[in-house]
Amino acid sequence: MTGNDIDREIDIEQKYVAGLYARVDALREAAAARLVAARRAGDREAVAVWQAEVARLEAVEHGLCFGRLDMHDGRRVYIGRLGLFRDEGGEPLLVDWRVPVARVFYTATATDPHGVRRRRRITTRGRTVIALNDELLDADGAGISGLVGEAALLAAVTTERTGRMQDIVTTLQAEQDRIIRHESNGVLVVEGGPGTGKTAVALHRVAYLLYTRPHLRTRGVLVVGPSRIFLDYIGQVLPGLGENSVVTATIADLWPGVEGSRADPPETAELKGRSIMAERLAAAVRSKVQIPDTPVEIEFEQEVLRLHPDTCGRAVQKARRTGLPHNQARLVFQREIVDVLARRLVEGMEAVVLTDTGEAIDGGSPDGRLGEADLRALAAAGVVLGQDDGGPRTLLDETDRAGLRCSLLADTGVQAALDGLWPPLTPERVVSDLLGEPADGWSAADIPLLDEAATLIGHGNDRATFGHVVVDEAQELSEMAWRMLMRRCPAKSMTIVGDLAQTGNPAGTSSWDRVLLPHVRDRRQLTRLTVNYRTPAEIMAATADLLAAHHPATPPPRSVRSAGETPWRARTTRADLPTVIAGLASTHTDGQLAIITPAIHIGPLAAALSLATPPDLTGKVVLLTPEQAKGLEFDSVLIADPATILTTPLGHNDLYVAMTRATRRLGIVHPGPPPAELSAMRELQP
Numbered sequence: 001m002t003g004n005d006i007d008r009e010i011d012i013e014q015k016y017v018a019g020l021y022a023r024v025d026a027l028r029e030a031a032a033a034r035l036v037a038a039r040r041a042g043d044r045e046a047v048a049v050w051q052a053e054v055a056r057l058e059a060v061e062h063g064l065c066f067g068r069l070d071m072h073d074g075r076r077v078y079i080g081r082l083g084l085f086r087d088e089g090g091e092p093l094l095v096d097w098r099v100p101v102a103r104v105f106y107t108a109t110a111t112d113p114h115g116v117r118r119r120r121r122i123t124t125r126g127r128t129v130i131a132l133n134d135e136l137l138d139a140d141g142a143g144i145s146g147l148v149g150e151a152a153l154l155a156a157v158t159t160e161r162t163g164r165m166q167d168i169v170t171t172l173q174a175e176q177d178r179i180i181r182h183e184s185n186g187v188l189v190v191e192g193g194p195g196t197g198k199t200a201v202a203l204h205r206v207a208y209l210l211y212t213r214p215h216l217r218t219r220g221v222l223v224v225g226p227s228r229i230f231l232d233y234i235g236q237v238l239p240g241l242g243e244n245s246v247v248t249a250t251i252a253d254l255w256p257g258v259e260g261s262r263a264d265p266p267e268t269a270e271l272k273g274r275s276i277m278a279e280r281l282a283a284a285v286r287s288k289v290q291i292p293d294t295p296v297e298i299e300f301e302q303e304v305l306r307l308h309p310d311t312c313g314r315a316v317q318k319a320r321r322t323g324l325p326h327n328q329a330r331l332v333f334q335r336e337i338v339d340v341l342a343r344r345l346v347e348g349m350e351a352v353v354l355t356d357t358g359e360a361i362d363g364g365s366p367d368g369r370l371g372e373a374d375l376r377a378l379a380a381a382g383v384v385l386g387q388d389d390g391g392p393r394t395l396l397d398e399t400d401r402a403g404l405r406c407s408l409l410a411d412t413g414v415q416a417a418l419d420g421l422w423p424p425l426t427p428e429r430v431v432s433d434l435l436g437e438p439a440d441g442w443s444a445a446d447i448p449l450l451d452e453a454a455t456l457i458g459h460g461n462d463r464a465t466f467g468h469v470v471v472d473e474a475q476e477l478s479e480m481a482w483r484m485l486m487r488r489c490p491a492k493s494m495t496i497v498g499d500l501a502q503t504g505n506p507a508g509t510s511s512w513d514r515v516l517l518p519h520v521r522d523r524r525q526l527t528r529l530t531v532n533y534r535t536p537a538e539i540m541a542a543t544a545d546l547l548a549a550h551h552p553a554t555p556p557p558r559s560v561r562s563a564g565e566t567p568w569r570a571r572t573t574r575a576d577l578p579t580v581i582a583g584l585a586s587t588h589t590d591g592q593l594a595i596i597t598p599a600i601h602i603g604p605l606a607a608a609l610s611l612a613t614p615p616d617l618t619g620k621v622v623l624l625t626p627e628q629a630k631g632l633e634f635d636s637v638l639i640a641d642p643a644t645i646l647t648t649p650l651g652h653n654d655l656y657v658a659m660t661r662a663t664r665r666l667g668i669v670h671p672g673p674p675p676a677e678l679s680a681m682r683e684l685q686p
């Protein structure tokens, strides 16, 4: 197209796009008016509905329309963030990217055009069309790279990072689209190397599922991420796609009231994460129930009641047969014991009234009437007798017996005896009895144990469950964390994304089957992403020795581009490390820089560079540990002291994570000689 042609086309699209915004404005006005009316009427349900609608319409302001398809049959379809019609039930003006018609926007290629003649990408700033990018799918040679909309894609992946993830709805690739629209109702595992878009795909899948399976709006969708930092990083993606109802959480957030941010030593974390802990906790809870060897004596209203071990054993059995969790089964046990005690008391009283020989003793009368002493005993026990016509009752009726049972239940002596036999438990007590009182608060690895204990004792049965759960950086979850998460998703409908070569948690996984099979058997499907959109080819080449040494069977993802910058390493001394890093950071001018370093250097480096900890992801220079850097990306990355990163059991994976965070440049500063896996990198003098 000539310059004039382009201007003319931009004019045409500008008019069309302006019409779309006018339609959105009209819908917004109508929704705002309905919201006001609902508020006035005090109709809470309607308020929630219209609030969500207003938010949805606000969210699509940026990039409302981003594509156009010209079909061979003459149809023209505009693609955008939501569907718009000229009027109610009228002609479609804009098609939501999630409907089937829009799919070809992401999948059509020159070799398989699906009836598409031209794919046009429309770039807007605010409400103004600023650029168009056309692909003619019937032109020779188009689409050879296998990428859909290559120019727009490369523009997207090379823009400066901001510390906040953006949606990729305008440039989704075919292999990503297939996963987003995957029909699986069970567990879909998405595996792929660094930068292959796993996070992006998982979030777009959420938007797709909410659109195509509306019941999920009421059942709820949960997105689990490795850290709060990460959840902040991805926090804008779903709202940008018009979805505001999704809950995001770390595993620790799912246990409210406990921070769980403390890290255990690796061996302890690994141990606490094993599924055997579930059996140990179950055994610990069972062991709290005591069947005594000798009769238990309970003092009640100046009487001594005796509970025989067999009686206790029968009550325990009956309570256990219900299959209820510990604290609920305790109620059954308690009822059994109190029934026995109440029966004893009643029998005792009636025995006073009528002896074997039929004689009345203790103030009772031969016709079976209760005597004065009996009445006094009952009154002392809080039993209020119903009034017979004119005289005392001869027998305890059901109301009287119920009253007696209440009195027994309220009695501190009886309660103490019951607690001794079947104590009520809290999750904290179960876990600390098993592992010892945590000295400085619960650790991250304790959270799934507390949750397991809560399930065993029936505490917190009202915790939220979700219709679909997305797990990002899923390789980090321990077997115990999987158990916890599976309880949050009764339908076991999940999207799980991760990379086994990036596992940093010693309790994390090295096999999807190992963690998933016990929960979902064959209701799982594995899919793979193969193209790295983040990390340039030069940086991936620098990771080759590391990956080959520790994950020889894992193919590195294919980088979509080269950055033209060779990663480097530079030697220094331990003492000079902060000065060298500070010097490099101070001369950095181009885009966002992340300094990734083991926890021991965070304090000194934060002081030397006046940087915030925990990090502010939107800062020009960001200081983090490899663990905190998980899932994030930056224009440039500087790794300080790789050898110390490698000293932890899965340090090689942490180093791989750190090295693959950059979209452009990577530098590594190592005190002393370089780790063998990095020795082939170009060496610089800092």
Ligand SMILES: Nc1ncnc2c1ncn2[C@@H]1O[C@H](COP(=O)(O)OP(=O)(O)OP(=O)(O)O)[C@@H](O)[C@H]1O
Binding pocket: 153, 156, 157, 166, 167, 168, 171, 172, 173, 176, 192, 193, 194, 195, 196, 197, 198, 199, 200, 201, 499, 533, 534, 630, 631, 632, 633, 660
């Ligand atoms: N189709 C696409 N169009 C534009 N950008 C894309 C596309 N796919 C991925 N990206 C970008 O590539 C980068 C990496 O994506 P993402 O973080 O989802 O990868 P990941 O597989 O989760 O990475 P990691 O495992 O390393 O955390 C992001 O900036 C994302 O926006």
